[in-house]
Structure formats: C-alpha cells, structure tokens
Amino acid sequence: MKKVFIAGFTGAMGQKAVQLVMEDPAYQLVGVLAPGASNPDPQVYHLAPTTKVYNQLAQVDIKADIWLDFTVPQAVFANTQFALQQHMHPVVGTSGLQTEQIKTLQELAQQQGIGGIIVPNFGLSAVLLMKFAQEAAQYFPDAEIIELHHADKQDAPSGTAISTAQLIAEQRQSPKPASPLHETLPHVRGGDYQGIKIHSVRLPGYVAHEEVLFGGPGEALTIRQDSFDRQSFMKGVKLALDQVMDLTELVVGLEKIL
Ligand SMILES: NC(=O)C1=CN([C@@H]2O[C@H](COP(=O)(O)OP(=O)(O)OC[C@H]3O[C@@H](n4cnc5c(N)ncnc54)[C@H](OP(=O)(O)O)[C@@H]3O)[C@@H](O)[C@H]2O)C=CC1
Ligand SMILES: O=C(O)C1=N[C@H](C(=O)O)C[C@H](O)C1
Numbered sequence: 001m002k003k004v005f006i007a008g009f010t011g012a013m014g015q016k017a018v019q020l021v022m023e024d025p026a027y028q029l030v031g032v033l034a035p036g037a038s039n040p041d042p043q044v045y046h047l048a049p050t051t052k053v054y055n056q057l058a059q060v061d062i063k064a065d066i067w068l069d070f071t072v073p074q075a076v077f078a079n080t081q082f083a084l085q086q087h088m089h090p091v092v093g094t095s096g097l098q099t100e101q102i103k104t105l106q107e108l109a110q111q112q113g114i115g116g117i118i119v120p121n122f123g124l125s126a127v128l129l130m131k132f133a134q135e136a137a138q139y140f141p142d143a144e145i146i147e148l149h150h151a152d153k154q155d156a157p158s159g160t161a162i163s164t165a166q167l168i169a170e171q172r173q174s175p176k177p178a179s180p181l182h183e184t185l186p187h188v189r190g191g192d193y194q195g196i197k198i199h200s201v202r203l204p205g206y207v208a209h210e211e212v213l214f215g216g217p218g219e220a221l222t223i224r225q226d227s228f229d230r231q232s233f234m235k236g237v238k239l240a241l242d243q244v245m246d247l248t249e250l251v252v253g254l255e256k257i258l
Helices: 012-023 073-085 099-112 124-137 159-171 230-246
Strands: 002-007 027-033 052-054 066-069 089-092 116-118 143-149 191-193 196-202 208-216 219-227 250-252
Touching (some): 002 012, 002 073, 002 230, 066 230, 073 099, 089 230, 124 143, 124 219, 159 208
Parallel strands (some): 002 027, 002 066, 143 196
Antiparallel strands (some): 191 196
16 A cells, blocks of 8 residues: 655645545555644544644654645745655645756655656646647747636646746747837736746636647637646546656656656
8 A cells, every 4th residue: 555645635636635545545645734734623634543634844754655745836845855855756736846946856856766746737638738739839839828727826827837838938949029019008918938928817717727829820729728627637646646656757747657
C-alpha cells in the first residue's frame, strides 16, 4: 500500500483528492496539511482516524511515499522542496511555480535521486488543448489566450495559460510585431508572455476553461476546453499517483505519463 500525504486537504481540490485516496485500497492517507487545520473534525473532512493532521510545514514529522500538493502559489515551492528532501515523490497540482523554481526543484530531485511530476492541468481536455495549440502555432504564429475560472481562484493567469503560452512560444517562428496602440483603458490588452496576450476572466459559475485564438490572413482557428466539474481532474490525479514512484526525474506535464 502506497502512503500518501496531501497538502491543501481542506481546499476544493484537496477534498476531492482526499476522497480519491480514501476510496482506493492501493493508498493510505497518512498525513494532511492546511494552515487552518488546527483541530479539524476528521468526519467533516473524511479523513481516516489514523491520518495525522498538520497546520504548518515545519511540524510535518512523518514520511509518505507520495506528496500530493493542491495548495497556493506562495507555498508550493517550499512544500515540493520539503517533499524531495524527505524522499517523498511529489505530485504537484498547485499552479504558480516559476520556470527558475522548477529548474531548482529538478536539480534537487536529481541530487536526491527521486522522481516526481508537476502537472499544470490534470484534465485530458486541457492536455489535448495544449498539444493542439502547440501544433497550430507552427502554422499560426499570432495567438492570444483567454482563460476563464471560478471567482475564488487565487492566482492569475492560470498555470495552464502560462504553460500553453510557453508551448506556443517554443513552436512559432515569426509572430507579427505588435503595432503601437493607444490604450484608453490601462491593461486592456491583457498580460504579455513573449508577445502572446493572456486574458484572465474570473466569474462565479465557471470552473476552469481556456480558449486559444489563432489568427491568420482571412482566417482564424479557436481551440477551447472546458472543465465543468473538478471531477475532470481526478482521472489525471489517479494516473499521477499510480505512476509517480516509477519516475526517475521531476517531469512537467501529464502527457509525460499518458
Ligand atoms: N493541476 C490541476 O489540474 C489543478 C490545479 N489546481 C490548482 O491547485 C491549487 C489549489 O486549488 P483549489 O483547491 O481550488 O484552492 P483552494 O483555495 O480551495 O485550496 C487551497 C488549499 O491550500 C491550503 N493552503 C493555503 N495556504 C497554504 C500554505 N501556506 N501552506 C499549505 N497549504 C496552504 C488551504 O488551506 P486553508 O483552507 O487552511 O487556508 C486549502 O486547503 C491552485 O493552485 C489551483 O490553481 C486546481 C485545479 C486543478
Ligand atoms: O484554480 C483552478 O481551478 C485551476 N488551476 C489550474 C491552473 O491554474 O491552470 C488548473 C485548472 O485550470 C484549474
């Protein structure tokens, strides 16, 4: 039985992950972490009576085989560093890791001789969108991204939008230089990732959605994916939990294990 630790267990994704791990006989939920979890009712959070509950990383004193992280961008780097130092295989769903931070974690994973996976999006529709966008960028170098999320999302742009922009930027050859523009409303053109504009929408009712718009002379291509329910991520989470202990390095993207 593989021992799993879940960071961010009180959150929207953390709760889904607790359910998944508790229902799967291949896993044992040995510990959980969330800052607001000083005295959680195990029944409210569907924990096992033996699951140890922590509210600070510094207090975590047990070892698991796998560290599953659904926390916040401010915590994910230190959490993953800790997991690697303690020889726990990280499965990182939290968004917001910077390129330099990922490099540092990959070096640490190599030093520690342990594999793991960082997954910008566990949903198959998003994984496919990124693949298709990368292909389209070879033919349509001019692209913009619109990501739409629930109003409680704590960061912008989404990790998925950043990953999509990175993939497009790697593939495209000659984007049209941006024309000078007089903005009558500041920031109206959105964020800029290497010339690719990213627009973040936050609205109640939405879960997680992304559109990539490609424009060319006289034509346009739009690719869109929708996660209508967080259940859309759980197949990918299960796949990562099942396979992470076989990985020998810290990889990025669910497609690495599909
Ligand atoms: N890769 C993917 O497919 C997906 C990734 N995500 C990402 O996962 C992350 C979590 O999303 P979601 O569940 O919606 O967010 P929530 O806001 O619902 O949950 C955040 C969790 O993190 C905990 N937390 C807050 N601060 C810290 C800290 N300093 N250290 C440890 N834990 C902390 C919160 O605990 P408390 O309640 O006590 O504050 C809570 O349990 C986000 O980065 C999101 O972008 C989300 C969906 C899919
Ligand atoms: O916060 C979310 O909800 C999501 N976050 C991830 C991201 O930032 O890309 C993945 C998915 O979009 C849901």
